Amino acid sequence: MPHTLPAQPGMALADVDTPALLLDLDAFEHNLQRLNESLAGRKLMLRPHAKSHKCPQIALRQIALGAVGVCCQKVSEAEAMVEGGVPDVLVANEVVGAAKLRRLAALAKQAKVTVCADDAGNVRDIDAAAREFGVTIDVLVEVNVGANRCGVEPGEPALGIAQAIAACKNLRYAGLQAYQGGAQHLRKVDERRAAIAAAVDGVQRTLALIAKAGLPRGKVTGAGTGTYLFEAASQVYDELQVGSYIFMDADYAKNDWTESGIPRFEHSLFVWTTVMSRTRPDVAIVDAGLKASSVDSGMPRVADFPQAEFLKASDEHGVIRLNGASGFALGDKIRLIPGHCDPTVNLYDHYVCVRGARVEALWPITARGAVW
Amino acid sequence: MPHTLPAQPGMALADVDTPALLLDLDAFEHNLQRLNESLAGRKLMLRPHAKSHKCPQIALRQIALGAVGVCCQKVSEAEAMVEGGVPDVLVANEVVGAAKLRRLAALAKQAKVTVCADDAGNVRDIDAAAREFGVTIDVLVEVNVGANRCGVEPGEPALGIAQAIAACKNLRYAGLQAYQGGAQHLRKVDERRAAIAAAVDGVQRTLALIAKAGLPRGKVTGAGTGTYLFEAASQVYDELQVGSYIFMDADYAKNDWTESGIPRFEHSLFVWTTVMSRTRPDVAIVDAGLKASSVDSGMPRVADFPQAEFLKASDEHGVIRLNGASGFALGDKIRLIPGHCDPTVNLYDHYVCVRGARVEALWPITARGAVW
Numbered sequence: 001m002p003h004t005l006p007a008q009p010g011m012a013l014a015d016v017d018t019p020a021l022l023l024d025l026d027a028f029e030h031n032l033q034r035l036n037e038s039l040a041g042r043k044l045m046l047r048p049h050a051k052s053h054k055c056p057q058i059a060l061r062q063i064a065l066g067a068v069g070v071c072c073q074k075v076s077e078a079e080a081m082v083e084g085g086v087p088d089v090l091v092a093n094e095v096v097g098a099a100k101l102r103r104l105a106a107l108a109k110q111a112k113v114t115v116c117a118d119d120a121g122n123v124r125d126i127d128a129a130a131r132e133f134g135v136t137i138d139v140l141v142e143v144n145v146g147a148n149r150c151g152v153e154p155g156e157p158a159l160g161i162a163q164a165i166a167a168c169k170n171l172r173y174a175g176l177q178a179y180q181g182g183a184q185h186l187r188k189v190d191e192r193r194a195a196i197a198a199a200v201d202g203v204q205r206t207l208a209l210i211a212k213a214g215l216p217r218g219k220v221t222g223a224g225t226g227t228y229l230f231e232a233a234s235q236v237y238d239e240l241q242v243g244s245y246i247f248m249d250a251d252y253a254k255n256d257w258t259e260s261g262i263p264r265f266e267h268s269l270f271v272w273t274t275v276m277s278r279t280r281p282d283v284a285i286v287d288a289g290l291k292a293s294s295v296d297s298g299m300p301r302v303a304d305f306p307q308a309e310f311l312k313a314s315d316e317h318g319v320i321r322l323n324g325a326s327g328f329a330l331g332d333k334i335r336l337i338p339g340h341c342d343p344t345v346n347l348y349d350h351y352v353c354v355r356g357a358r359v360e361a362l363w364p365i366t367a368r369g370a371v372w
Numbered sequence: 373m374p375h376t377l378p379a380q381p382g383m384a385l386a387d388v389d390t391p392a393l394l395l396d397l398d399a400f401e402h403n404l405q406r407l408n409e410s411l412a413g414r415k416l417m418l419r420p421h422a423k424s425h426k427c428p429q430i431a432l433r434q435i436a437l438g439a440v441g442v443c444c445q446k447v448s449e450a451e452a453m454v455e456g457g458v459p460d461v462l463v464a465n466e467v468v469g470a471a472k473l474r475r476l477a478a479l480a481k482q483a484k485v486t487v488c489a490d491d492a493g494n495v496r497d498i499d500a501a502a503r504e505f506g507v508t509i510d511v512l513v514e515v516n517v518g519a520n521r522c523g524v525e526p527g528e529p530a531l532g533i534a535q536a537i538a539a540c541k542n543l544r545y546a547g548l549q550a551y552q553g554g555a556q557h558l559r560k561v562d563e564r565r566a567a568i569a570a571a572v573d574g575v576q577r578t579l580a581l582i583a584k585a586g587l588p589r590g591k592v593t594g595a596g597t598g599t600y601l602f603e604a605a606s607q608v609y610d611e612l613q614v615g616s617y618i619f620m621d622a623d624y625a626k627n628d629w630t631e632s633g634i635p636r637f638e639h640s641l642f643v644w645t646t647v648m649s650r651t652r653p654d655v656a657i658v659d660a661g662l663k664a665s666s667v668d669s670g671m672p673r674v675a676d677f678p679q680a681e682f683l684k685a686s687d688e689h690g691v692i693r694l695n696g697a698s699g700f701a702l703g704d705k706i707r708l709i710p711g712h713c714d715p716t717v718n719l720y721d722h723y724v725c726v727r728g729a730r731v732e733a734l735w736p737i738t739a740r741g742a743v744w
Contacts, residue, residue, distance in 0.1 A: 004448065006744065017471050019743045051687055073688040074659075076376065093688065096648045096659070096703050099389050118651050119702055149689055150649035150657050157651075181686065276468040277522035279490050279529075285522050287446075287468070290668050290715040291743050296685070313668070314553065315423055315714050316445040316465065316743065317521055330491055331468050342687050343662045347718070349741055369721055369740075371391045371663050371688065372378070 007352045011359040018274040018333055019292035021348040023363070025355045027268035031246050032065055034263040039240075042232055047071055047090060047221065049243030052342050054367035055351065056084020058246065069112065071241045075100050076370035078107060084366055088112040090221070092177055092241060094142065094150055096122055100372070101129035105137065114138040116177045118152045120164040123171070130170035138174035139165045140221065143206060145199035147181035154202030159209045166215055175218025178203050179241060184226035185251060185297075189260045196230035203236050225252060229261045249341040251297040270303060270335040271344070272352070273318065275328050284308075284328040286318040286336075293318075293336060294343035300336040310336065379724045383731045390646040390705055391664035393720040395735070397727045399640035403618050404437055406635040411612075414604055419443055419462060419593065421615030424714050426739035427723065428456020430618065441484065443613045447475050448742035450485065456738055460484040462593070464549055464613060466514065466522055468494060472744070473501035477509065486510040488549045490524045492536040495543070502542035510546035511537045512593065515578060517571035519553035526574030531581045538587055547590025550575050551613060556598035557623060557669075561632045568602035575608050597624060601633045621713040623669035642675060642707040643716065644724070645690065647700050656680075656700040658690040658708075665690075665708060666715035672708040682708065 007016045016022075039046065048062045050070040059070045059081055069088025072078040078089040088111060095104050095115050107113050108130070117123045117139050130137045141161045144151035152158050158176065165173040183195035203220055211217065221239035223231035225248075231237040244252055247269035257264060273288035290313050293300045300318070302308040308325040310318055318336070322328055338344035346368055353361040379388045388394075411418065420434045422442040431442045431453055441460025444450040450461040460483060467476050467487050479485050480502070489495045489511050502509045513533045516523035524530050530548070537545040555567035575592055583589065593611035595603035597620075603609040616624055619641035629636060645660035662685050665672045672690070674680040680697040682690055690708070694700055710716035718740055725733040 015471075017469065017744050094648050096646055097389065099387075118649055122702065144651065148652070149686065149691065150651070152651050274468055276466050277490055279516065279522070279524050280520070288743075290666065290712075291718045291741075294662065296662050296667050314521065319521065330494065340662075346663045347741065347743075369663075369719065371660075371719075372389050 005362060006350055007359045007362060009359055009361055013354050013357045013359060014333065016272060016352055016359060018272050019288040020272040020352045021345065021350070022270040022272050022335065023351040023353045024268045024270065025353050025360055027266040028246055031248065031265045031268060032061065034265060035242065035245050036065060038229065038261070038263050039232060044232055044237070045239040047239050047241055049092070049241050050077060050081055050367065052243035052345065053246060054080070054345055054365045054370065055363050056081055056086060056366060057363040059084065059086045068239070074371055075103050075107070076372050077367045078113065079103065080367035080370050082107055082111040086111065090114040092116060092179065094118055094122060098125065098129070101125055102132065105129040105133035105135055108135040108137050109133060114140060114174055116140045116142040117161055117165065118142045118150055120161060123161065123164045123168060127168035127170050135170070137171055139171045140174050140177040140218070141165065142177040143202060145178045145180045145202050145222070146183065146195055147179065149181065151177070154206045155209060158206045159213060162210055162215055163213065173215055173218060176203060176206060176220045177222065178220055179222035179224065180227065181224065184224040185255065187255055189256055189258065192227045192260070193230055196227050196234070200234045200236050207236070225265070226255055244341055247341040250301045250337045250339045267303065267337050269338060269341050271300060271338055273334060273336055275330055275332045275334070278328070278330045282322045282324070284320045284322060286320060286334070287316065288318050288336060289313040289316045291315055291347060293338045294340050294347070296343060297340035300338050303335040303337050305334070377734060378722055379731045379734060381731055381733055385726050385729045385731060386705065388644060388724055388731060390644050391660040392644040392724045393717065393722070394642040394644050394707065395723040395725045396640045396642065397725050397732055399638040400618055403620065403637045403640060404433065406637060407614065407617050408437055410601065410633070410635050411604060416604055416609070417611040419611050419613055421464070421613050422449060422453055422739065424615035424717065425618060426452070426717055426737045426742065427735050428453055428458060428738060429735040431456065431458045446743055447472050447479070448744050449739045450479060451475065452739035452742050454479055454483040458483065462486040464488060464551065466490055466494060467498070470497065470501070473497055474504065477501040477505035477507055480507040480509050481505060486512060486546055488512045488514040489533060489537065490514045490522055492533060495533065495536045495540060499540035499542050507542070509543055511543045512546050512549040512590070513537065514549040515574060517550045517552045517574050517594070518555065518567055519551065521553065523549070526578045527581060530578045531585060534582055534587055535585065545587055545590060548575060548578060548592045549594065550592055551594040551596065552599065553596065556596040557627065559627055561628050561630065564599045564632070565602055568599050568606070572606045572608050597637070598627055616713055619713040622673045622709045622711045639675065639709050641710060641713050643672060643710055645706060645708055647702055647704045647706070650700070650702045654694045654696070656692045656694060658692060658706070659688065660690050660708060661685045661688045663687055663719060665710045666712050666719070668715060669712035672710050675707040675709050677706070
């Protein structure tokens with residue numbers, strides 16, 4: 001129940017009941033540091049994606065270490081970030097419909113707000129909302145650089161939207177949103193490098209047309225944990241939107257990182273679970289299933305017991321084949337590494353932040369469920 | 373954000389912002405009715421599973437129509453049900469660990485509480501918690517009748533746990549938990565019928581041993597939406613634990629129902645979503661992804677447009693191939709049928725209850741996130 005806290009600061013981790021979402025603060029802080037080190041000497045803005053963590057406490061730590069603000073994927077997520085003290089949010093996504101656009105424009109009274117567009121009619125709707133609230137909103141053109149989700153094609157179609165933005169009195173054309181989401185989980189370094197090279201090519205063609213049309217350059221923003229050093233090296237991207245680096249989930253860990261230059265981020269996010277049934281040899285049932293760890297990108301991994309395998313999740317149970325691993329007595333608590341961090345975080349109301357074997361803090365996930 | 377309501381009673385559905393979780397009240401009430409009709413004339417107790425809906429408003433409606441109480445899967449879920457006015461809960465699962473057992477025993481001061489066990493040490497722990505709180509707790513032996521998750525094997529192992537329960541001063545041996553979860557989604561009627569026949573066989577063997585040992589028979593409880601009429605006809609099951617019949621998700625709809633005798637329950641649960649990008653021919657991007665609809669049992673289906681296909685979900689986007697379907701203009705709102713109802717419900721704080729094209733009520737999902 002939402003009003004029940006999963007732990008208290010000062011508690012021993014062993015006493016934290018399960019399932020709970022653990023954030024290992026040493027690993028988390030190490031990841032923040034390694035990202036900064038990997039970008040040292042480059043003139044790039046960092047704008048981490050808050051859809052991964054949904055937590056102002058984390059956003060403010062990223063900003064304290066130099067980030068210019070955060071990305072969000074939904075207006076409600078942006079509202080939670082601004083309410084939590086974040087002064088600058090980019091909704092790295094389209095916002096469609098009068099009700100949402102009114103909330104976006106109202107938010108622009110309280111914080112710096114930027115949004116993306118890929119449709120001229122939508123651009124006019126954003127302009128109308130901005131006029132109603134007496135604000136000027138920065139708008140980026142979302143360019144489809146290979147993810148084949150939202151966004152217009154590079155070149156003339158992107159220029160068309162840029163011109164539509166520039167023609168609106170209450171909007172400012174602010175540049176290009178060029179996130180290659182399809183590249184992030186390609187396993188081989190060369191595949192990821194090639195996908196970003198193609199994205200850079202589309203961005204450059206678009207920038208040339210935009211310059212020729214007399215529009216300001218604006219910024220180019222994009223990149224994820226799987227590829228960000230390639231965008232950083234491109235001389236074309238100005239801002240990086242990495243999200244998962246703070247947590248490093250089981251799916252990202254399957255990428256080949258050798259010779260990518262990208263640091264080995266550590267797993268910092270865990271699902272804490274109890275062995276709740278041990279009636280069959282070599283099988284342990286744990287109390288974490290689909291409602292405790294998202295399985296869209298594969299099953300969680302069993303941390304600390306490399307040979308044990310999480311086979312199957314039902315609503316409230318996980319089935320682990322031990323493959324001879326010892327431990328796993330009834331009542332034992334173990335850590336799982338989630339398959340996919342973002343939707344797993346969205347299942348919880350708090351991070352139980354641990355340092356070593358002790359709870360140091362509870363950080364509320366205030367944008368949990370903020371999908372609209 | 374949790375403090376923001378997704379709609380107001382009286383609103384037109386068209387004005388409800390997206391994503392939102394819709395409950396079609398006509399279809400929901402039809403499903404409640406059809407279940408009762410399908411069991412008319414049988415002397416069976418009905419104890420619907422609240423892990424599907426997590427909502428006391430729904431539990432109380434089920435009880436008003438004759439259910440003896442509800443099942444829950446976790447103590448926190450049971451707490452939410454009792455807090456919402458439900459007088460009788462069965463935790464149809466093992467509860468392991470002193471902290472949880474203390475909460476369970478405390479709850480037994482406020483409501484009738486039953487729990488399952490599959491381990492003699494755990495039985496002693498339940499007894500200790502019951503003694504501490506001065507309550508008597510009913511305990512069922514969970515028997516593995518083919519789901520291969522929790523539970524002891526039928527026959528001697530089950531008898532052993534029953535005797536361990538009966539030997540405890542603060543516990544009452546209450547019967548067998550015999551849920552064949554593995555049978556529910558077998559597509560063919562004959563496969564499901566055969567799986568339940570095997571389960572019934574194991575239960576009967578166990579009951580014979582229990583009678584021979586001089587223990588009271590207790591009740592036999594189990595069954596799900598995919599098979600419940602087979603358990604009902606077995607003369608062995610006393611209580612049915614159906615859950616999904618109220619919603620009927622896309623995965624259950626793939627079962628063959630012909631000649632099962634089980635009524636055609638209607639889809640009553642929908643994810644309400646907006647078309648947010650239309651830059652490519654025959655493809656619409658909607659604002660409902662992994663955080664709006666669980667995909668563990670397959671993608672959602674597009675309601676009302678049979679030829680359109682939901683291809684892919686990312687965190688906050690869904691990709692729909694239209695296959696020539698018209699409609700789907702930018703800003704249009706459509707309904708999705710979730711692939712799996714239980715974990716989808718767990719993503720939301722409210723049902724937006726609609727009758728026709730108007731919002732009639734908001735029902736809080738108070739056990740959302742209640743995984744511990």
